[in-house]
Amino acid sequence: MRAGALESGNVNAQTQQQVTEEHADDFSKPVELPIDGVLDLHTFQPREVKEIVLSYLDACQKAGILEVRIIHGKGIGNLQRTVHALLKRHAAVISFAPASQLYGGSGATIVRLGPRPDEAGLSGDRA
DSSP, rough: OOTTTTTTTTTOHHHHHHHHHHGGGGGOOOOOOOOSSSEEESSOOGGGHHHHHHHHHHHHHHHHEEEEEEEEEEEHHHHHHHHHHHHHTTTEEEEEOOOGGGGGGGGGEEEEEOOOHHHHHSSSSSO
C-alpha cells in the first residue's frame, strides 16, 4: 500500500482494492471464541447464530462449564426468540431464563446445561 495514502485522506480505488485484497483472507478464517461461559452474539451475522450457539454450548459442556450467559441484546427481540427456540430443542439444556439486571436483563439469557452423558455417571469411586 502506498505510504501516507490513508493519512492524507487521498485513498483512491486502486489503494482500496489493495487493502481489500490484503485482508480478504482475514474474513474467511474461522474465529476462535474463548470458552468462558459468556457468548456475545452482537458481532455475528443472523445466519451464523444457530451454528455458533449450538457449537458454543457443546464446547462449554465439554469444558465442564454448565452455566452459560448468551448476550443477544434487547432490540426488537428477534435474536432472543431465535436463541430461545434453539435452547428449547437442545438436549443438554436443563433450563434457561432472562439474566438478572446485573448480567444484562432481557438482553441476555442464562442457560443451565447438564453434564455430558459420558461424564454424568462418573464418580470419584472406581472399583
